[in-house]
Amino acid sequence: MNGWPRNTVKAFSAPVDGASGFDQDIGRHGSPSGLVTSVRLDYMVESTKRQDNRVGAPPATAHGLIAGAVLLLCGFVITQLYVWIRFWNLRFSWGEAIKWSVPDIVIWLATVPLIVWLARKLPLARDNLVSRVPIHLVLSIAVSTGVMALLFYSDGWLNWSGWLGAPRDLLSAPRYRYGVSFHTGVMIYWAVVSITQATEFYGLFRQRDAAALRFQADLTRARLQALKMQLDPHFLFNTLNSISVLMRRDPDGADRMLTHLSSLLRMTFESRASMKVSLAQEVDFLRQYLAIQQVRFEDRLLVEFDVPEGVLELSVPNLILQPLVENAIKHGIGKTTGPGKIVITGRTVGSELELIVADDGPGLNGSTGEGTGIGLENTRARLEMFYPEASEFSVTDAEGGGVVARILIPAEMAEEEGGVE
Amino acid sequence: MSFRVLVVDDEPLAREGVIRLLNEEKDFQLVGEARDGHDAVSAINDMEPDLVFLDVQMPGLDGFGVVEAMGDDMPGVIFVTAYDEFALKAFDIHAVDYLLKPIERERFASALDEARSRLRNGETPGESERLEPLLDDVHRQRNNFNRILVKDRGNVRVVRTDELLWIAAAGNYARLYVGDEQLLMRQTMTTLEKRLDPDRFVRIHRSTIVNVDHITEIRARDNGEYVVVMDQGKKLTLSRRYRDVLEGRLRG
Known part of the structure; x- marks a missing residue:
């Protein structure tokens, strides 16, 4: 029996990381109050970790809970001892209660990891209750008996050494004390098993939840990109309608429109969301797109490109400007009575590429905002994906009226084949 | 023809x-x-x-x-x-x-x-x-509960519902009290009621819908009837059959 406690501590502090910390704390501070403080600190660290860190790390949660349980245990043991001795009408201070509780706490702290380990080795589930509950019952009795025995020896030894300095009357009542601690021990055993079990379930649940969330986010991103890569069906059918009308009056015009639409569709089919293209390719796409829009809006849409030769060779995310131009038409041009003008500018600013889409429409206040939000959020998300924390994107009212959409990205040379990444 | x-x-x-x-x-x-x-x-x-x-x-x-x-x-x-x-x-x-x-x-x-x-x-x-x-x-x-469109002669007025105080039926028309203004609209009370946020707009009479945010008081008259006092000071009759609904809404 004598050799058992030391082995217990060594063997069972290993599997649970947090427990070794407690052992050291006891050694360092040498006083129960120091232990309590350090446990509380430990608990706080755990809980902050849980807050600012990713979801569903079961060990961290488990450690936090265990630390909390230890804190409870200390309070439990100390008050129990105090109340119990006061009940015998003996003079007894809180200081003495704490001092007297040290063996209990030390022994229980060493034992709790053992119980946690047992609970993990022999988890309770709906289908094994009949076999597992009796096992745990036997184990709880065994562990409690062991603890009681340890307590008995340690009390005797510590008292003999004079460290506890217990009043003489107290020593007459040990039988009751250990009798009570047996039942307490069984209860503690079951409490620890329950908490362990609950923690494991919670961790599992969180993990599944996190996995589901990640999956959802991936799906949404994929969908958004698929959405972006498509041409707006509204645009497509309106264009087809324009061609159908134009065919009668101006077959050549209808023919040109069909050619523009075909190149647009071809470029869309060829493109991938993760691709970077040269600004020249992006501008070419925009020219096709705007040629169609100019026919649709007749003389109401003027377009101006201001992109120097050298800048055209820089790379940009595929189709990054198209939604901004579309927006400018929808909320800028569509609303003015006279012809609206869209200016697309590309230039280098230091080591960065600045892209601007400006219109002379009524500005942001005049827009209903309907349909704008998703497109712009998507642009922001794509820029962040291509240039993590290295891009800027803003949509603001221009000084002289109209809206200015501005993108600032690192200036990188496009590769020959267009398909960089 | x-x-x-x-x-x-x-x-x-x-x-x-x-x-x-x-x-x-x-x-x-x-x-x-x-x-x-x-x-x-x-x-x-x-x-x-x-x-x-x-x-x-x-x-x-x-x-x-x-x-x-x-x-x-x-x-x-x-x-x-x-x-x-x-x-x-x-x-x-x-x-x-x-x-x-x-x-x-x-x-x-x-x-x-x-x-x-x-x-x-x-x-x-x-x-x-x-x-x-x-x-x-x-x-x-x-989810457009915060504005209604009113044709004002040939123009379309966008009326923000938080500025709309109350609506009174007037024959085939509805009279909208917006700030100091009154707007006539050819619309039934039932249709208008459906267009408005039910938490804010409550029927208090067969021919009156009020914006509860602009109510200051519900006052009892000597004859057992009630009037709703608006923050402009205007008093509107409260029908007995709508009283419970209104009080419930004001409490909620």
């Missing part, structure tokens, strides 16, 4: 397409074109057409907005759309006729036949009634 037609679309070519098909019909006569929703409202007001070809997607005020603003003054309508998943579903559910772009000649002819028979039977004044469930769906989908 020929019917007067207005064609509304933001794209000139799209209008041209409808007009060309329309020219083949002898009993329909084009009286005007409009290039957006606001244009359409003022054109309907000035020209009083019998039938409107109404594009659904337009910048600013769209086709549904036009119907909402016109209220009971809406003439017969045939919706035209290029692509709008929601609108198409809603049209089908509420059996409202529509044309898809590019417009199919046969479909155009049958839609016009339908409109012709409705116009001959003099049914089109009931157009707003026919379209009401559709508009309710549009409202729900867009």
